[in-house]
Amino acid sequence: xxxxxxxxxxxxxxxxxxxxxxxxxxxxxxxxxxxxxxxxxxxxxxxxxxxxxxxxxxxxxxxxxxxxxxxxxxxxxxxxxxxxxxxxxxxxxxxxxxxxxxxxxxxxxxxxxxxxxxxxxxxx
Numbered sequence: 001x002x003x004x005x006x007x008x009x010x011x012x013x014x015x016x017x018x019x020x021x022x023x024x025x026x027x028x029x030x031x032x033x034x035x036x037x038x039x040x041x042x043x044x045x046x047x048x049x050x051x052x053x054x055x056x057x058x059x060x061x062x063x064x065x066x067x068x069x070x071x072x073x074x075x076x077x078x079x080x081x082x083x084x085x086x087x088x089x090x091x092x093x094x095x096x097x098x099x100x101x102x103x104x105x106x107x108x109x110x111x112x113x114x115x116x117x118x119x120x121x122x123x124x
Contacts, residue, residue: 007122018106036121046075048110056103
């Protein structure tokens with residue numbers, strides 16, 4: 001077995017521009033596998049400003065991460081762990097089937113163009 005099938009691991013790194021709105025594909029689930037996302041960690045190139053993003057599968061771009069404002073990522077190399085916030089009721093997550101395309105959707109663009117978005121999760 002691969003490490004990404006036995007532990008939460010780093011699955012991808014993709015540049016996502018926060019200087020313009022739109023979707024950026026960050027991962028496609030491999031054939032014969034399902035994916036459970038643990039988190040997405042952006043590392044900004046300069047300043048995210050008041051950019052707003054969502055994340056999830058194509059056609060449901062908020063099913064992993066609802067609208068999230070990145071105002072606290074206000075310096076080069078600033079990072080944060082982006083994931084749904086659990087509470088006392090178990091937080092439902094989605095298992096993504098093979099071939100599912102995972103995207104970041106920049107809905108408000110007020111940041112820089114060079115930002116590394118890292119996807120963490122595991123395959124089964």
